[in-house]
Amino acid sequence: xxxxxxxxxxxxxxxxxxxxxxxxxxxxxxxxxxxxxxxxxxxxxxxxxxxxxxxxxxxxxxxxxxxxxxxxxxxxxxxxxxxxxxxxxxxxxxxxxxxxxxxxxxxxxxxxxxxxxxxxxxxxxxxxxxxx
Numbered sequence: 001x002x003x004x005x006x007x008x009x010x011x012x013x014x015x016x017x018x019x020x021x022x023x024x025x026x027x028x029x030x031x032x033x034x035x036x037x038x039x040x041x042x043x044x045x046x047x048x049x050x051x052x053x054x055x056x057x058x059x060x061x062x063x064x065x066x067x068x069x070x071x072x073x074x075x076x077x078x079x080x081x082x083x084x085x086x087x088x089x090x091x092x093x094x095x096x097x098x099x100x101x102x103x104x105x106x107x108x109x110x111x112x113x114x115x116x117x118x119x120x121x122x123x124x125x126x127x128x129x130x131x132x
Contacts, residue, residue, distance in 0.1 A: 038127040057110045059104035
């Protein structure tokens, strides 16, 4: 049960460095970019990233504000064979929390796919590499 609890609380976030993109978009140098695909990707990057970060924040809020308080009140982390831990672990409420958490993480993955985050990053990298 301890391994499970550590996995449940694991949370990774995506924190790209956007300073260079913002600086470029707000400078006259942006006009020097002639590739339309690269221009579109750079212009839409903030919106695409924002959509993903909304989903990520929703999942974090659920973990911290709903599941977290209940789990801290329901599980004793120092007693691995506590019958109350087992009862809480198999409770309907806990199963619903697990389904919600799985759904939130699935939404994050789907948002990355649907918004094309990885493809956009790869395109930007490809289109900004020096020609050989």
